[in-house]
Amino acid sequence: MTPSGTTSDTFPRQYARTQRYTVGQPRSFRVTPDGARVVFLRSRGGSDRTNLLWTLDPADGTERIAADPAELLAGGEEDLSPAERARRERMRESSAGVVGYALDGSGELAVFALSGRLFAADLAGGGVRELPAAGPVLDPHPSPDGRWVAYPTTGGELRLTATDGTGDRALVEVEQPGVMWGQAEFIAQEEMDRDEGLWWSPAGDRLLAARVDDAPVHRWWIADPANPEKTPVQVGYPAAGTPNAEVTLWLVELDGRRTEVVWDRTTHPYLARVHWSAGGPPLLQVQTRDQRGQLLLAVDPATGAVSTVLEERDEAWLELFNGVPAWTADGGLLRIGDEPGHRALLLDGVPLTDDTLHLRQVLSVGPTDVLVRASAGEGAEDQTPGLTGVYAVPLAGGPVRELITGGAADAVRGGPVTLLAVSRLDRPGRTVELLVDGKPTGHTVTSHAEPPVLTARAQLRLAGERRIPSAVLLPTGYDRDRDGLLPVLMNPYGGPHAQMVVQAHNAFLSSQWFADQGFAVVVADGRGTPGRSPAWEKSIAGDMAGPTLQDQVDALRALAEEFPLDLERVAIRGWSYGGYLSALAVLRRPDVFHAAVAGAPVTDMALYDTHYTERYLGLPQEHPERYRGQSLIEAAPGLRRPLMIVHGLADDNVVAAHTLRLSSALLAAGRPHTVLPLSGVTHMTPQEQVAENLLLLQVAFLKESLGMPAERG
Structure with a gap:
């Protein structure tokens, strides 16, 4: 292995070793309520994946190690349970340590x-101690008063231990196989962005805990064909149109007594959000299975009875947001709602923001204002693609204050201290700076991430009549008079929940590397992608394939009017939804696309999960024609172009059956294609050699398919 940061590093090797330059970057920030300290995770170096727990003193910027896994494990290796591995896969977590x-x-x-x-770190006085726990432990949570820790176990129990090291006991014991307490179910983790299953009361005297019964979920088996002596792993997978896990919510007293929180789960089976703060009673957000209806429910913590605070409907679907619903300190209800051309922050139903901002997330609810992350709404003068800023919205109304913009921004806050994190297009990495009382302190949080061995030169545009957010990357040193038109590589995700065209240098590094192999690389965020407007996202309702593919075509043709794109040599590559879109492109539009690499593609939407697929296509029992219309397998006989399909055989999100069924359909139709199976690889590809060689194999396939010289730059 080439030593970290040496001049002989190649981009594929460095990109793989550094986990896309995320290793060594500070993350998971929290600021204490009094602003006395910042807490975060970071490894020691740019190729060291083991995170330590750190604190930073805002007064002088001093950083201190609060917990070092090497010391706590006495230099031993981590031993992760299958449940913890699965949880990390859901969270796309590929690092180690804390x-x-x-x-x-x-x-x-x-x-x-x-x-x-289970470990507890004293952040004020220093020191880490192991607490007695009947593990393996998952996702522990301390009580607000610091006296107790509640934690789920891999066996399904919910347990409680005192932080003085005494009194470990089961709050709720294992009832039957398949029942888990205090954990989020697969579909909440994978699609709702809800990773938690337990919530403390503000007083620390009781909890709300989710009870998940996985028994109704259909069972699938993930085998390891490269090691046939291994028993296949059984997983519960809620495919579209099949049963979900049964999720209920319970008030649990510290003596183990519990009361069910009862709502109409037949009508609203999804528990999407739980909020419990001093501003009001526990607040639940529950959704119908088609996600076109939802309720906000207030819970009586004495009886478990619920009352409806708000009922919402939408003809397409209702989006979920982080940070809301939430109470303000004086009992106002905060939420994000769809408005024409933007999403607004609403307080008791009254908009606090206008159409110049498109709300993405609530970051912090303070006594006088709300910190939010937002992109430009359709009423904004500056429509530069990919910008997200952080803004302070007064609860009493009035002008919104911009804290930072000009890049891809995020923030956390506690008391008088605000951390602003921003990535920019013209520089690698991310900068994290501290503000106290809204004023810069000059202190930053150190990043140990390695600097990339190449520089991305993305040119951002709004392409065509629909003003599709797009980026174009040309080879380093390209000269149009000398080099002429370039073969094109479309490099999209192109679907829901993922914005690729952002004002962040590192987001385009792999695209720049492909460009430096002789391509003009185009990244386009068409309809269905976030960050533009509710109508933009929801225009794919009932038909994901048509609009997302058409926008790739339209962006390509519009950009060819300005950039040196050879429309007679166009390839496309992508992963997950991007893999689906890439295979779809050569199947449906061989007149435009001449080769494709499809990584982990969803080839049959009926094989993908409930909350995602049914949001866009409805139930397959009610809309079978929609599912047939999105299917790559149905379209397989139409393949006329080179297609490479890549899939991890251990993938439990987009299972390998997607690729195997497509390959079988292609073979039955007599259509030549290439399949690259990755033994032991999940939906992520954290293995360094696999990730490095995948890039090299893809570029070789694409060059051969387009008739380009094989030499790599």
């Missing part, structure tokens, strides 16, 4: 699981 933590109400105590064991 990968998550939770704080008590004061921010003086941090608890975390490491190798299935």
Whole structure:
């Protein structure tokens, strides 16, 4: 292995080793309520995946190690349970060490699981101690008063232990196989962005805990064909049109007594959000299975009875947001709602923002204002693609204050301290700076991420009549008079929940590397992608394939009017939805696309999960024609172009059956194609050699398919 950061590093090798330049970058920030300290995770270097827990003093910028996994495990290797591995896969977590933590109400105590064991770090006085726990432990949470830690186990129990090291006991014991307490179910983790299954009361005297019964979910088996002596792993997978897990919510007292929180789960089976703060009673957001209806419910913590706070309907679907619904300190209801051309922050139904901002997330609810992340709404003068900013929205109304924009921004806040994190198009990495009382301190959080060995030169545009957010990358040193038109590589995700065209240098590094192999690379965020407007996202309702593919075609043709794109040599590559879109492109539009690499593609939407697929296509029992219309397998006989399909055989999100069924259909139709199976690889590809060689194999396939010289730059 080439040493970290040496001049002999190639981009594929460095890109793989650094996990796309995320290793060594500070992350998972929290600021204590009094602003006395910043807490975060970071490894020691740009190729060291093991995260340590750190604190930073905002007064002088001093950083201190609060917990070091090497010391806590006495230099031993981590031992992860299958349940923890699955949880990390859902969270797209490929690092090691401390990968998550939770704080008590004061921010003086941090608890975390490491190798299935439970640890507590004293952030004020220093020191880490292991707490007795009947693990393996998953996702522990301290009580706000710092006296207790509640934690789920891989066996399904919900347990409680005192932070003084005494009293470990089961709050809820295992009832039957397949029942888990205090954990989020597969579909919540994978599609709702809800990773938690337990919530403390503000007083620390009881909890809300999810009970998940996985028994109704159909069973699939993930085998390892390269090691036939291994028993296939059984997983519960809620495919479209099949049963979900049964999820209920319970009030649990510290003596183990529990009361069910009852709502009409037949009509609203999805528990999407739970909020419990001092501003009001526990607040639930529950959705119908088609996600076109939802309720906000207030819970009586004494009886478990619910009352309806708000009922919402939408003809397409209702989007979920992080940070809301939430109470303000004086009991106002905060949420994000769709408005024409944007999403607004609403307080008790009254918009606090106008059409110049498109709300993405609530970051912090303060006593006088709300910190939000937003992109430009359709009423904004500056429509530069890919910008997200951080703004302070007064609760009393009035002008919104811009904290930072000009890149891809995020923030966290506690008391007088705000951390602003921003990535920009003209520089690698991300900068994290501290503000106190809204004023810069000059302190930043150190990043150990390696600098890339190449520079991305993305040119951002709004392409065509629909003003599709797009980026174009040309080879380093390209000269049009000398080099002429370039073969094109479309490099999209192109579907829901993922925005590729952002004001962030590192987002385009792999595209620049492909460009430096002799391509003009085009990245386009068509209809269905986030960050533009509700109508833009929801225009794919009932038909995902048609609009997303057409926007790739339209962006390509519009950009060819300005850039040196050879429309007679066009390839496309992508992963997950991008893989689906790439295969779809050569199947449906061989007149435009001449070769494709499809990574982990969903080839049959009926094989993908409920909450995602049914949101866009409805139930397959009710709309079979929609599912047939999106199917790559149905379209397989139409293949006329070179197609490489790549799939991890251990993928439990987009299972390998997607690729195998497409390959079988192609073979039955007599259509030549290439399949690259990745033994032991999941939906992520964290293995360094696999990730490195995947890039090299893809570019070789694409060059051969387009008749380009084989030499690599």
